[in-house]
Amino acid sequence: MSRFCVAGSINTDLVTKTPRFPKPGETMYGERFSTFTGGKGANQAVALAKLGADVAMVGMTGNDIYADDYLAYFKRLGVDTRGVERAETSTGIAVITVDGRGENSIIIVPGANAKVDKDYILKNRGIIEGSDYLLLQLEVPMDAVVQAARSASEAGTVVILDPAPAVPISGELLKYVDIITPNETEAEILTGVKPADEAGFAAAGQRLIEMGVKTAVLKAGNRGAYVFADSTLTHVEGFVVTAVDTTAAGDTFNAGLAFGLGRGLSMIDAVRFANAAAAISTTKPGAQDGMPSLEETERLLAGA
Ligand code: RIB
Numbered sequence: 001m002s003r004f005c006v007a008g009s010i011n012t013d014l015v016t017k018t019p020r021f022p023k024p025g026e027t028m029y030g031e032r033f034s035t036f037t038g039g040k041g042a043n044q045a046v047a048l049a050k051l052g053a054d055v056a057m058v059g060m061t062g063n064d065i066y067a068d069d070y071l072a073y074f075k076r077l078g079v080d081t082r083g084v085e086r087a088e089t090s091t092g093i094a095v096i097t098v099d100g101r102g103e104n105s106i107i108i109v110p111g112a113n114a115k116v117d118k119d120y121i122l123k124n125r126g127i128i129e130g131s132d133y134l135l136l137q138l139e140v141p142m143d144a145v146v147q148a149a150r151s152a153s154e155a156g157t158v159v160i161l162d163p164a165p166a167v168p169i170s171g172e173l174l175k176y177v178d179i180i181t182p183n184e185t186e187a188e189i190l191t192g193v194k195p196a197d198e199a200g201f202a203a204a205g206q207r208l209i210e211m212g213v214k215t216a217v218l219k220a221g222n223r224g225a226y227v228f229a230d231s232t233l234t235h236v237e238g239f240v241v242t243a244v245d246t247t248a249a250g251d252t253f254n255a256g257l258a259f260g261l262g263r264g265l266s267m268i269d270a271v272r273f274a275n276a277a278a279a280i281s282t283t284k285p286g287a288q289d290g291m292p293s294l295e296e297t298e299r300l301l302a303g304a
Contacts, residue, residue, distance in 0.1 A: 008041020
C-alpha cells in the first residue's frame, strides 16, 4: 500500500453563504454562517484519509480551540500527526464567502502556517522521505515548499505540486516537481498563456514542461482536466453533479490523483478518478464534508 505525505497549511474556514458576492462598499445579509475544517494542505490529507489512504500531515496549528478540534478530527480520521506541532499563535483562518452558484472567494490569515519554514521541514524530513508521494501547495512559506520538494525528490518520492494560491514560483522548485496541477487561472499566471481552448491548454502545458516539471495536469473545473505529457495533450472529461460548494474541489482532485497513481492506475485513469472524487466533494457544503470514500468514487466512475 502506498504511503502519502502532505506538507502544507491547516486552516479553520469561517464560511458565509450569500445569494451573491457583495459589491465593494456594499453591506448585505448572508443566509448562513458555518465553521469548517480546511486549509489546502489539510484538505488534501483529509481527502486521502477518507479514500482510505495511509497519510501523514506535516504542518502547524496554533495554540487555540481550533487546533484542539482539528487535531482531534485528524486522529478520528487516522491521519498521522507526528509532523504537526502547535505554534504559540493562532491557527490559520480562511474567511470564505460562497455564492448561490457554489462559487467562492477566500481571504486567508496564515497564523501558524507562516511558521512552517525550511528548518521545520528538515526536522520532519523522515516522514517525507518515508512516503511514496508528497503533496504540496503554496499556503506555507516558499522556502518550506522548496525544501520539502527537494527532500522528497532526493529520496525518490513522487512530488505533486498544486500551485495554489497562485504566486510566482522559482525554477528551483519546479525542477523537483513530477506533476503540477494548476487550474486555469494558476496556469495563466505561471505560464503567461491563457488556456481558453485546447490549443491554449497544450501551450500552457508545454510551457510548464519547459519550466522543469515532468507532467502537467491542468484542471478545468466541471469540464475535467487536461493532461500534457510527452508532447501530447489528453482531455479527461469531468462528471456532472449538482454543486453546492466548490471549496476544496481542487484539493480533493490532487488527493484523488495521488491516490489513483498509488493504486497503480495510469496517469489518465488516475485523473479520471480525481475528477470523480472532486465532483462528489462539491455536493456538500464546506471544504471536507463532501469528500468521498473510495466506494462513493468508484460508484460515480461506474456510472451508478
Ligand atoms: O482550497 C480550499 C481551501 O483554501 C480552504 O479550505 C481554505 O482554508 C483555503 O486555504
